[in-house]
Amino acid sequence: MNFTLPPLDPQLMLFINLVLSCIVAGVSGCRVGRMHQVLWRVRIQYILMLAMALTHGFAPIVTRDTVGWASIGFAAAVAVMLVLDSYQWPDGDAPAAAKATKPAEL
Amino acid sequence: MNNQPNLDPLEVIKVVMAVMMSQQLAAVVGPYSLIFIMAIIGSATRLSERPRTSRTNSFVFLTCTSAASLVLTVPASNLVAAYVDALKAEWLFLVMAVFLAYIADRVPGFVVTIITAMLGKWLRRTETKP
Secondary structure (H helix, E strand, C coil): CCCCCCCCCHHHHHHHHHHHHHHHHHHHHHHHCCCCCECHHHHHHHHHHHHHHHHHHCHHHHCCCCCCHHHHHHHHHHHHHHHHHHHHCHHHCCCHHHECCCCCCC | CCCCCCCCHHHHHHHHHHHHCCHHHHHHHHHHHHHHHHHHHHHHHHHHHCCCCCHHHHHHHHHHHHHHHHHHHHHHHHHHHHHCCCCCHHHHHHHHHHHHHHCHHHHHHHHHHHHHHHHHHHHHHHHHCC
């Protein structure tokens, strides 16, 4: 059995990859702007996500890599995850579990 | 002869992407794109420390600080490398990009701090001389 995905123009694959990566970078950038008083480990997640989404979107320029179906699929998965995850950020606020907690008052 | 441009959107996208992602362009802007990515890390870190802001303001902040860092990284690295013989400017590019983007909105205060420290050091040195 020989199954292959349909061939697509490389430039179109680059375009799809760029659009998906920009969605990921955009969502991450918006959330980074509302991270005052949020735990550092949560900040690092989104800062790295923002930077790596841009690297992935512009991979032919930054790292001179090509883009394949697997890359597009993974970028789509991350974009869908971030968009569907928005219920945890009501009105753009970070979830309570991500906020830095103060020590209990005695 | 048919000189009509092809207005099919897919063809336009292909042409734009072929130009945008070409190896010739990558050879020219490749190092700067890496500096830009590092600048994004620095500016996003700073943005996460600032009070809550709107999406538009976040985008403007990221763009402005990254652009400022992109412009200043190479001259600043060359300046530092000129004073420290053990360092090469190329080694400093990525670190300098993160640093400059991180302090981009506090440059006046940062400059004042450095000048104050240098003046204090100079004053202490002159005071100890007989």
